[in-house]
Amino acid sequence: MRILIVEDEQVLRESLVTQLGAAGFNVDAAADGEEGLYAGKEYPLDLAIIDLGLPKMSGIDLIRQLRGAGRSFPVLILTARDRWQDKVEGLQSGADDYLAKPFHVQELVARVQALLRRSGGWSQPVLQCGDISLDTRSQVVSVGDTVVELTSFEYRILEFLMLRAGEVISKAELTERLYAQDFERDSNVIEVFIGRLRRKLDPEGARQPIETLRGRGYRLALTRAEEPGARADG
Amino acid sequence: MSSLSGRLLASVSLLLILFFGVTIAALDAVFRDLSQRSIGELLDAQLVALLAACEPDDHGNVQPAGALAEARLRQPGSGLYAEIRSPDGKLIWRSPSLLGNQIDFGGPVAPGAHNLEQRTLGGNLRTMVLTSSINWEIAKGANRQFIFSVATSLAPYEAQLARFRSQMLGWFLGLFVLLVGSLALLLRWALAPLRQIEAEIGEVEAGQRASLSASQPRELLGLAANMNALLKSERQRVERYRNTLGNLAHSLKTPLAVIRSTLAGESAIDRRHEIVNQQIDRMNAIVQHQLKRAAASGGAVVGQSTVDVVPLLTELRAALSKVYSNRDLLIEIIAAERVAFTGDRGDLFELLGNLLDNACKWCHSRVRVTVGRASQADARTRLQLTVEDDGAGIASVHRQRILERGARADEHVDGQGLGLAMVREIVELYDGTLEIGDSLLGGARVSVCLPGR
Numbered sequence: 001m002r003i004l005i006v007e008d009e010q011v012l013r014e015s016l017v018t019q020l021g022a023a024g025f026n027v028d029a030a031a032d033g034e035e036g037l038y039a040g041k042e043y044p045l046d047l048a049i050i051d052l053g054l055p056k057m058s059g060i061d062l063i064r065q066l067r068g069a070g071r072s073f074p075v076l077i078l079t080a081r082d083r084w085q086d087k088v089e090g091l092q093s094g095a096d097d098y099l100a101k102p103f104h105v106q107e108l109v110a111r112v113q114a115l116l117r118r119s120g121g122w123s124q125p126v127l128q129c130g131d132i133s134l135d136t137r138s139q140v141v142s143v144g145d146t147v148v149e150l151t152s153f154e155y156r157i158l159e160f161l162m163l164r165a166g167e168v169i170s171k172a173e174l175t176e177r178l179y180a181q182d183f184e185r186d187s188n189v190i191e192v193f194i195g196r197l198r199r200k201l202d203p204e205g206a207r208q209p210i211e212t213l214r215g216r217g218y219r220l221a222l223t224r225a226e227e228p229g230a231r232a233d234g
Numbered sequence: 235m236s237s238l239s240g241r242l243l244a245s246v247s248l249l250l251i252l253f254f255g256v257t258i259a260a261l262d263a264v265f266r267d268l269s270q271r272s273i274g275e276l277l278d279a280q281l282v283a284l285l286a287a288c289e290p291d292d293h294g295n296v297q298p299a300g301a302l303a304e305a306r307l308r309q310p311g312s313g314l315y316a317e318i319r320s321p322d323g324k325l326i327w328r329s330p331s332l333l334g335n336q337i338d339f340g341g342p343v344a345p346g347a348h349n350l351e352q353r354t355l356g357g358n359l360r361t362m363v364l365t366s367s368i369n370w371e372i373a374k375g376a377n378r379q380f381i382f383s384v385a386t387s388l389a390p391y392e393a394q395l396a397r398f399r400s401q402m403l404g405w406f407l408g409l410f411v412l413l414v415g416s417l418a419l420l421l422r423w424a425l426a427p428l429r430q431i432e433a434e435i436g437e438v439e440a441g442q443r444a445s446l447s448a449s450q451p452r453e454l455l456g457l458a459a460n461m462n463a464l465l466k467s468e469r470q471r472v473e474r475y476r477n478t479l480g481n482l483a484h485s486l487k488t489p490l491a492v493i494r495s496t497l498a499g500e501s502a503i504d505r506r507h508e509i510v511n512q513q514i515d516r517m518n519a520i521v522q523h524q525l526k527r528a529a530a531s532g533g534a535v536v537g538q539s540t541v542d543v544v545p546l547l548t549e550l551r552a553a554l555s556k557v558y559s560n561r562d563l564l565i566e567i568i569a570a571e572r573v574a575f576t577g578d579r580g581d582l583f584e585l586l587g588n589l590l591d592n593a594c595k596w597c598h599s600r601v602r603v604t605v606g607r608a609s610q611a612d613a614r615t616r617l618q619l620t621v622e623d624d625g626a627g628i629a630s631v632h633r634q635r636i637l638e639r640g641a642r643a644d645e646h647v648d649g650q651g652l653g654l655a656m657v658r659e660i661v662e663l664y665d666g667t668l669e670i671g672d673s674l675l676g677g678a679r680v681s682v683c684l685p686g687r
Contacts, residue, residue: 009488015495053484080487081480082522084550084587085580091553098557102490102518105498114560123560 001116001160002026002177004048006036006062007078008055016049016105023109024139024156026178033057040066044176045073047115049108052079052090060093067094074115078103110137120163121224127162130222132201132209134162143201153178154197157190161210161220170217194218238428239421247414254406265398269391270362274350277364280304280384284316290372295320296380297327307331313387315355321345321367321379335359339383343367352388360392361385427451431458438465440576440687444539475528476580483525490514490521526584527659540574540687541582543605543617550583550590558594565594569605575617576685577664585660588653589621589680597623600675607686615666617686622673628654633670657682 003025007013010031017027028043030036033054040048040062048066052059063075075095079086082100090098096118097111113136117125127134134141139155141148150158156178161169171190194210201209211221284307289299297318306314307329316329317339328337335356343349345367353363363385371377431454437443445465446458494514497507544567551565575582586603593601604620628636636654654670657680661668666684673679 009492012488012492012495015492015499019495019499078491080484080491083480083526083580083584085583087587088549088553088583091556092549096556096559100522101487102494102514105495118560 001046001156002028002044003112004028004030004036004039004043004045006030006033006039006048006054006059007051008032008053009051016108019105020109020112024152024159025112031055033059033062036062037065040071041069044173045071046119046177047074047076047112049076049078049112050095052077052081052086060090063090063093063095074119076108076111076115113137116163120165122163127159127165128225129162129165129220130207130209132162132222134159148200150197150200153193154200157193158197158201161218165220165222165224168213168217168219173217239418239425242421243414243418246417247410250410250413254410258402258406261402262399266395269395273362273386273388273391274364277350277362277384277386280307280314280316280386281364281366281382284318284382284384285368288318290370294372294376294378295326296370296372296378302329310334313389315361315385317383317385319381319383321381326380339363339385340365343381345369345379353385355385360388362388427454435461442540479525479528483521486521487518490518523656526656540576541579543573543575543582543619543686544569546579546582547586547590547603547605550586554590554594561594562599563594563597564600565590566600566602567605568602571607573605573607573617574687576687581660581663585657585682585684586619586621588657589619589682592653593621593623593625593678593680596625597677598625600624602673602675608683615683615685617684618681619684620679620681622675622679623677624673624675625677627672627676628670628678637668637670654680 001024003020005013005016005020005027007016007029008031013029013031017029020027028039028045030039033056036048036050036054037057039045050059050062054062057065059077059079063077066075074097077087077090077095077098078101079090079098080101082098087098096115099108099111113125117123117127117136125136127136131144132141136159141150141155141158157174160174160177174190194212198205198208198210207222209220209222211219213219283304284298287298287300287303288296290296291299295318302308304314306312307316308331310331310333312331314329315332315337316327317325317332317337318327319325319339321342323342337355337359338353339355340351340353340363343365346369347365347367349363349365351363351365353361355361355363363383365381365383368380368382369377370380427450431446431450434443434446438446445462448455448458450458494511497510500507547567547569551567554565555563590601590603600623602620602622604618604622606618606620608616608618636658658668661682661684664684666682668683669681671679671681
C-alpha cells in the first residue's frame with residue numbers, strides 16, 4: 001500500500017514515515033503543497049495523508065487540485081485546527097476523514113487501514129474471501145480455522161490482493177505500491193512471493209486462490225464474503 | 235417625559251396656553267370695559283332725553299309730558315326703565331316698562347350726585363342703573379330736587395359678552411390645535427432621520443444589517459460614521475482575536491504531535507512514556523477547550539449576521555456521512571420552516587458538529603435532527619434544535635455532570651461528555667437553554683434553544 005504524507009513539520013514528517021513504514025506501508029513524503037501535488041499526480045498512490053496548514057499551497061487547495069486532476073485515492077486530513085467549520089470545509093473539498101493533532105500513531109494507522117478497506121469496498125476490519133480471512137488490525141491471516149504465518153511482505157501482498165479482490169493487478173503495480181525503492185520491473189521477486197503465498201494458503205494446490213493471468217497480472221479469485229459497497233469513491 | 239418630540243410638544247403647549255390665557259384675559263377686560271362705557275353713554279343719553287321730556291306739573295313735581303319719545307320706556311319688560319322720585323324716596327313717576335314689578339332703585343342720594351351702579355331690580359332683573367339728583371326750577375325762584383334713575387337690563391350685554399368669549403375661546407382653541415398639530419407634524423418630519431437611525435441600530439443589533447446607511451442628514455453623519463467605525467473595528471478585533479487563537483492552537487498542537495509521534499517511534503515503552511503521553515493529553519485538552527471557548531464569540535459582536543440553519547446542517551450531514559461511511563447511518567433533518575440562528579456561524583457549526591458527531595458515534599443506525607421555531611418564546615430562545623439517536627442514551631449521572639453550570643469541558647475525559655460540555659458552554663454564551671432526555675428512537679435526546687428568527 002503506497003501512501004503519501006504531506007506535512008511541513010520535518011520532525012513529525014520523518015517520524016510518520018518511519019512509523020507508517022514500520023506498520024507495513026510504502027511511504028512517500030512531501031514537505032509542502034506543491035511537492036504534494038506533484039507526488040499525488042505522478043505516483044500510483046493508495047492513500048494520502050495531508051496536513052491542512054501547508055506552505056506554498058494550502059491542504060484544502062491541494063486536495064481540490066488532486067480531485068480536479070481525477071485522483072480518487074482516499075485522503076486523510078491532519079489538522080491542528082479542529083473547529084467543525086474547518087473539518088467540514090476539508091471534507092467538502094474532497095477529503096474522506098480527518099484526524100486532529102496531536103494524535104496517537106496507532107489511531108492514525110487504524111484510520112488509514114479503515115480508509116483503505118473502504119476504498120476497496122470493505123466496511124469491516126476483517127477481510128473474508130472464501131475460506132481465507134485477514135484481520136487488518138492484528139494482521140492475522142487464517143484459512144478456515146488454521147492460522148497461517150506470513151512474513152510481512154507476504155502479508156502486504158495478500159492484503160493488497162484481498163482489498164481489491166476480483167480485480168486484476170499487474171506485477172508492475174504490485175511492485176510500485178509495495179516497494180519503497182524502484183525495483184527492476186522484470187525482477188521476479190513478486191513471482192517468488194506469490195509462489196510462497198500460494199503454498200502457504202493452499203498447500204494441496206486444490207483451490208488456486210491466486211490466479212495468474214498471463215501478461216496481465218494476478219487476481220484473487222475467491223468470492224468476497226462482503227459485497228463491494230456502493231462507494232464509488234472520488 | 236422620555237421622547238424628544240413629547241418634550242417639545244408639552245413645553246410648546248404650556249407656553250401657548252400661558253400666552254393665549256393672558257391674551258384672552260386682556261381681550262376680555264377690554265371688551266367688558268368697552269361694554270360698560272357704552273352702557274354708561276346710553277344711560278346718559280336716555281337720562282338727558284327724559285329730562286328734556288319732563289315738565290313741571292300741577293303738584294310741583296316733574297314728569298314727562300305727553301307720550302314718551304323712547305318706545306322702550308313705554309313697552310313693559312323692554313329692558314329700559316326709568317323712575318323719578320323725590321329726595322325723600324317718594325315715587326313721582328315710573329316708566330310704563332316697569333309695569334307690574336316691585337322695584338327698588340335705591341335710596342336717597344346726595345344733591346348733585348351722579349351714580350352709575352349695577353343693581354338687581356325686582357329680585358332677578360340684573361341692570362345697570364344711572365341715578366342723578368337734579369335741581370329743577372319749577373317756578374321762578376322755586377327750585378326742587380328730583381332724583382332721576384334710568385336703568386337698562388344687562389341681559390343683552392351679558393349675552394354679547396358670552397358670545398364674544400365663546401367665539402374668542404373657539405378661535406384660540408382652533409389656533410392652539412392648529413399650532414400644536416403642525417408642530418407635531420414638523421417634528422415628525424424633522425426627527426424622521428433620528429427614528430430611521432434608531433431603526434437601523436435595531437436592525438444592526440438583530441443582525442439584519444451590518445452597518446448604518448450613509449444617507450443620513452448632516453448632523454447625524456458623524457454619529458453614523460463613528461458607529462460604523464466602531465462596529466467594523468469590533469468585528470475586526472474579534473476576527474483578529476480568533477485568528478490569533480487559531481494560530482496559537484495550531485502552533486501548540488503541532489509540537490505536541492511531534493512529541494507524541496517521536497515517543498511512539500521509540501521501541502522501549504516504559505513508565506515515562508506513559509506520563510509524557512498523559513501530559514500531552516492534558517495539554518491538548520486544555521489547548522483545545524480553552525482556545526475554542528475563547529474563540530466562541532457568544533453573540534458578543536453587535537451587528538452579527540444570521541445563519542440559515544438547514545443548509546449548514548446539510549453540509550454537516552454530508553461531512554459526517556463521509557466520516558461514518560463504514561456504518562450504514564440514516565441521518566434525518568426535519569425542518570418545517572426556514573429558520574435562522576442569530577449569532578456566529580462558527581459557533582453554530584461547533585454546536586451542531588458536536589451534537590451530530592456525538593449522535594453518530596453513539597447511535598445504532600438512526601439520527602434525527604429537528605429544527606423549529608418557538609413563536610411565543612422571546613428572541614433569545616426562539617430557535618429550537620433537537621438531536622436524537624437510537625443508541626443507548628446518556629446515563630443520568632453523566633447528564634447531571636454535563637448540565638452543571640460552570641463545569642469545564644476539559645474535565646470530561648471522553649464519551650458523550652466532552653462534546654456535550656462544549657455544546658453547553660456555547661449555549662451558555664448565548665443565554666440559551668440545554669436539555670438532555672430520552673428519545674422515542676430509544677437513545678439520547680438533546681434539545682437546545684438559541685437566539686434566532
